[in-house]
Amino acid sequence: MNAWLIAATVLLAGLVPLLVVCVRHSALDTLVALELASTITTLALLLLAQGYRRDPFFDLALVSSVLSFAGALTFARFLERWV
Amino acid sequence: MRTGRVRFWLSWWIVLFVLYLLLVFKTEPAEFVAGALAAALAATGATLVRERGDIRFSPGVGWLRMLPALAAEVVTGTVRLVPLVWRAARGERIRGRMRAIRFTGAGATDQESATRRALEKFLGSVAPNSFVVGFDERHDVVVVHQLEQTEEPPRVDWGAS
Amino acid sequence: MRDVVVAVLLTLGVATALLSCAGVLLMHDALDRLHFTAPASTLTPALFAAAVLVEEPLSSAGVKAVLVALVITITTPVLTHATARAARVRAHGRWKVESEELERVEDPR
Numbered sequence A: 001m002n003a004w005l006i007a008a009t010v011l012l013a014g015l016v017p018l019l020v021v022c023v024r025h026s027a028l029d030t031l032v033a034l035e036l037a038s039t040i041t042t043l044a045l046l047l048l049a050q051g052y053r054r055d056p057f058f059d060l061a062l063v064s065s066v067l068s069f070a071g072a073l074t075f076a077r078f079l080e081r082w083v
Numbered sequence B: 001m002r003t004g005r006v007r008f009w010l011s012w013w014i015v016l017f018v019l020y021l022l023l024v025f026k027t028e029p030a031e032f033v034a035g036a037l038a039a040a041l042a043a044t045g046a047t048l049v050r051e052r053g054d055i056r057f058s059p060g061v062g063w064l065r066m067l068p069a070l071a072a073e074v075v076t077g078t079v080r081l082v083p084l085v086w087r088a089a090r091g092e093r094i095r096g097r098m099r100a101i102r103f104t105g106a107g108a109t110d111q112e113s114a115t116r117r118a119l120e121k122f123l124g125s126v127a128p129n130s131f132v133v134g135f136d137e138r139h140d141v142v143v144v145h146q147l148e149q150t151e152e153p154p155r156v157d158w159g160a161s
Numbered sequence C: 001m002r003d004v005v006v007a008v009l010l011t012l013g014v015a016t017a018l019l020s021c022a023g024v025l026l027m028h029d030a031l032d033r034l035h036f037t038a039p040a041s042t043l044t045p046a047l048f049a050a051a052v053l054v055e056e057p058l059s060s061a062g063v064k065a066v067l068v069a070l071v072i073t074i075t076t077p078v079l080t081h082a083t084a085r086a087a088r089v090r091a092h093g094r095w096k097v098e099s100e101e102l103e104r105v106e107d108p109r
Helices: A003-013 A015-024 A027-052 A055-081 B002-024 B029-052 B061-089 B111-123 C002-026 C030-034 C037-055 C060-092 C099-103
Strands: B097-102 B130-136 B141-146
Touching (some): A015 A027, B002 B029, B111 C060, B130 C060, C002 C037
Antiparallel strands (some): B130 B141
């Protein structure tokens, strides 16, 4: 166990309040929580990559950051009018 | 026109080639060839999109001068969120509100105005305390949502520093 | 010394991210919650990338950490604006300025 893995674990605990928001509130509140959760998980991947000294995990974090953006933007556009 | 197109393609190729090498972090000949080909493909795509003429985005280097002020606003804005979270945890209802601020050229269709609006939408939404909701062309106004009310309106013209 | 600096950067980054999560939970409105996505997508990635660079300067890990931080920092304001706009259009049927907002138009700084 090193500082990076401890930081990743504590960071992932931050997903719990976001899950509460997703379950209890409206679609738009859920979207906001989802956007933040995507950022949190991307950053956790970054910390895990450094903690385990695995270079491919950095590529995972990079791909996750790009795809999270695309996914959340799609949701925002759909929630604007069609859902 | 042709020189401009070549210069544009070359600029993109250099940036993308360097990005590829940074991502693979190797200096083998095969990686150089792969990077050069991938960058050429992407640069060609960017040039073809630009040739359509739909989008013209050329902010100029002067916009970079606002970066230190923006970074400072991000840090101070985040620090200001701490007492807000504390007050909300104690049961107080924190409410943000919309503010309409005069913005000349909110409806103009020339390239410079469109670039300015796109950049202001982006830069006005970076710091925590406020974000841009939209521009109203008819009234030359930008609508911003602000969480903690400040006496002065939130900054909306980052290019005019 | 280097380990101390890395620990401080990681602690600040995690604290900022948890502040964002707490804010999203405690606010009552989607637009108010949206403000709290900013710290976790600007400060936190910068702090984590700085920590990676302190531990491993001039490595592929450092470069990729900076790239991840840049992607998150650049894409989140776009998402924030898109979500705010979606909330507005969803509430009013279309994007428009409200008459009471026009009555209180302010001059820029």
